[in-house]
Amino acid sequence: MQLALATMQELLTEKIHTRTAKVGVIGLGYVGLPLAVEFANAGFSVTGIDVQASKVAELNAGRSYIQDVPTETVRQHVESGHLRASTDFSVIADLDTVNIAVPTPLRKTKDPDMSFVVVAAERVAEYMHPGMLIILESTTYPGTTEELLLPMFEKSGLKAGEDFFLCFSPERVDPGNPQYRTRNIPKVVGGITRACTGMGALFYSQAHENVVPVSSTSVAEMVKLLENTFRMINIGLVNELAIMCERMGVNVWEVIDAAATKPFGFMPFYPGPGLGGHCIPIDPFYLSWKSKQTGVEARFIELAGFINGQMPRFVVDKVQTALNSQAKPLLGAHVHIAGVAYKRDIDDLRESPALDIILLLEQKGARVTYTDPYIPSLRLDGHGLSSVNLDESAAAADCVVIVTDHKAFDHASLVDNAKLIVDTRNALKSYHSSKIVRL
Ligand SMILES: NC(=O)c1ccc[n+]([C@@H]2O[C@H](COP(=O)([O-])OP(=O)(O)OC[C@H]3O[C@@H](n4cnc5c(N)ncnc54)[C@H](O)[C@@H]3O)[C@@H](O)[C@H]2O)c1
Numbered sequence: 001m002q003l004a005l006a007t008m009q010e011l012l013t014e015k016i017h018t019r020t021a022k023v024g025v026i027g028l029g030y031v032g033l034p035l036a037v038e039f040a041n042a043g044f045s046v047t048g049i050d051v052q053a054s055k056v057a058e059l060n061a062g063r064s065y066i067q068d069v070p071t072e073t074v075r076q077h078v079e080s081g082h083l084r085a086s087t088d089f090s091v092i093a094d095l096d097t098v099n100i101a102v103p104t105p106l107r108k109t110k111d112p113d114m115s116f117v118v119v120a121a122e123r124v125a126e127y128m129h130p131g132m133l134i135i136l137e138s139t140t141y142p143g144t145t146e147e148l149l150l151p152m153f154e155k156s157g158l159k160a161g162e163d164f165f166l167c168f169s170p171e172r173v174d175p176g177n178p179q180y181r182t183r184n185i186p187k188v189v190g191g192i193t194r195a196c197t198g199m200g201a202l203f204y205s206q207a208h209e210n211v212v213p214v215s216s217t218s219v220a221e222m223v224k225l226l227e228n229t230f231r232m233i234n235i236g237l238v239n240e241l242a243i244m245c246e247r248m249g250v251n252v253w254e255v256i257d258a259a260a261t262k263p264f265g266f267m268p269f270y271p272g273p274g275l276g277g278h279c280i281p282i283d284p285f286y287l288s289w290k291s292k293q294t295g296v297e298a299r300f301i302e303l304a305g306f307i308n309g310q311m312p313r314f315v316v317d318k319v320q321t322a323l324n325s326q327a328k329p330l331l332g333a334h335v336h337i338a339g340v341a342y343k344r345d346i347d348d349l350r351e352s353p354a355l356d357i358i359l360l361l362e363q364k365g366a367r368v369t370y371t372d373p374y375i376p377s378l379r380l381d382g383h384g385l386s387s388v389n390l391d392e393s394a395a396a397a398d399c400v401v402i403v404t405d406h407k408a409f410d411h412a413s414l415v416d417n418a419k420l421i422v423d424t425r426n427a428l429k430s431y432h433s434s435k436i437v438r439l
Contacts, residue, residue: 008131008163009195015096016202019043024095026120028055028085030278030348031137031171032101033066034182040077041183042207047095048085059085067347067374068175092127097203100124101137101171103278110285112141114148125152133165133199135189136217139224139283141290144168145217150192161193167200168217170224176346186210190220228283229301234269235280236304239311242271242439253426253438271439273403273424274311274353276342281308281351312356315439316364318422319399322437326420328398331365336397338390338414339404340372344425347374354403355380369393373408394418402427 015021021044025036028050040046050056058065062075077083092098102116117138124134134153136145145168150160160166169189174180187208191197201213214220238256245252252271260268275281284305288298320330340354341347349355358368359381370378371390378385390409394400395417402409405427414421415431424439 009199012096012131012133012165012199013202016199016206019206021096021203022047022094024049024092024098026050026098026100026124027102027116027138028052028059029101029103030066030175031173032099033059033064033069034173035099035101035137035171036083037069037073037077038182038207040082041073043082044206045081046077046083047091048083049087049089049091050085051087053087056085056087059083068173068181089123090127092124093129096131097133097135098124098128099135099137099169104138104140104282104286105278106282106285111289112286114140114144117144118148118152121149121152125156128153128156128158128164130158130163133167133203135167135169135200135203137169137171139170139228139279139286140168140221141286142218142221142225143290144221146192161191161195165191165196165199166217167191167196168220169200169204170220170227172224172227175348176344183207184209186212188212188214188220188223190214190217192217222287225283225287228279229287231269232275232280232284232308233300233304234267235272235275236307238269238271240307243307243310243314251438253429270426272311272353273315273357273439275308276350276352276354277348278350281305312353312360315353315357315401315403315422315424316360318437318439319361319366319401320364322420322422323399326398330361333366333398334396335361335366335368336390336393336400337368337370338372338394338400338402338409339406340370340378341374341404341406344405345374345407349375349378352404357401357403358385369397371409372404373406390414391417 023039023044023046025032026049028048036046036048062078064071064074100120102120105113107113158164167189172185173182187204189200189204191200197213201211204211242252256268259266284301288301291298323330323333337354340352341349342352361368369388370385372387376387391413394414399420400418401422402425405425411428415433420435422437428436
């Protein structure tokens with residue numbers, strides 16, 4: 001066995017060093033596509049695998065469908081043969097490494113939905129071979145790689161750390177952030193054995209500037225959950241502070257900005273209309289679910305989840321109060337939403353609080369329109385809406401609600417045109433007008 005370990009390790013090490021290892025990425029979404037492109041940039045031959053034929057066809061035609069990945073880069077890699085995509089999992093048999101970056105959503109009961117990971121891992125198990133490096137990147141609860149995936153892969157008779165290498169490495173991509181991209185975000189990686197960690201670290205160091213090896217897959221899984229839980233709880237704290245400040249007549253934004261001048265021991269978080277995206281509203285519940293199984297209630301997570309979940313209603317109450325102060329009922333009012341993406345300058349609508357705000361407003365009898373340069377149309381609760389011109393709609397509406405502070409919005413013109421503005425992002429910080437109501 002010792003000989004086999006040295007042989008497998010040496011072979012794969014050599015292939016990675018010489019960049020002749022054939023790299024595979026399963027799941028070509030917001031995480032998988034940038035990762036695939038980064039390894040193609042490093043000179044590897046990369047095969048992406050996805051169940052969505054449309055994404056595979058786009059990629060093979062040299063086109064990017066992810067905002068942060070330039071089409072020109074994809075085109076060059078496809079033309080040079082460094083990047084290709086397939087819906088056929090049998091290509092795994094020819095790969096040396098496989099990264100799994102498929103969705104990990106929540107079920108309605110807030111329990112982890114591991115079905116995508118399980119299906120992808122089953123396909124890997126079907127085609128895996130000795131000397132392969134397999135890395136899970138999907139965010140998940142501590143223990144997933146060791147308890148769920150390892151038995152699936154070892155069923156073949158191959159042993160992790162000897163015949164193949166198994167790791168977990170959390171993805172930290174921040175869509176829309178031009179400063180931090182896949183390459184320069186430090187990459188944490190933990191393996192089932194030391195040999196696995198070493199192989200994972202060697203692999204990532206080819207395409208990432210800074211690799212952070214940790215002692216186990218569970219530590220690596222927990223790192224991601226700590227990061228996102230830290231953020232979710234701190235946002236919950238400032239959202240609660242915003243609710244308190246409203247009652248006390250204090251400007252919460254001014255409070256946070258002044259507190260942030262402390263050069264140590266304070267990190268600013270900002271209130272908003274509610275959590276959105278694929279990570280912050282979801283990941284902490286992976287931790288609370290696992291924690292409950294060990295007999296520990298994750299009280300901070302539950303509490304922050306409750307407070308953050310109240311924010312869309314808090315925003316709608318603000319709209320109602322602001323309209324009432326102008327002797328206008330919400331029933332029958334025209335409310336225009338500026339920005340529906342879950343955060344600034346991105347085209348992602350997943351879990352966006354704007355959806356809850358629109359539904360709540362409609363339930364209260366308001367007529368709702370929206371503008372979002374990144375989201376041309378959306379569907380919710382059985383009906384569709386299309387993005388309309390901001391200036392015209394702002395002028396026509398009884399109230400404009402800034403839900404997403406896209407840089408493309410012309411704030412001066414908005415303040416000129418609108419009759420009333422509820423600003424949930426402090427986008428109009430430098431404007432002083434009685435028609436602006438801040439969160
Ligand atoms: N989006 C982010 O900003 C972000 C950041 C960090 C971590 N993550 C985590 O990364 C993981 C992936 O997230 P994402 O945002 O890239 O999701 P995504 O929905 O954008 O992409 C996932 C892709 O996987 C494909 N897929 C689903 N099942 C598959 C299967 N069995 N085989 C092959 N492909 C399959 C889907 O078709 C889709 O293209 C999740 O666990 C998420 O929590 C996401």
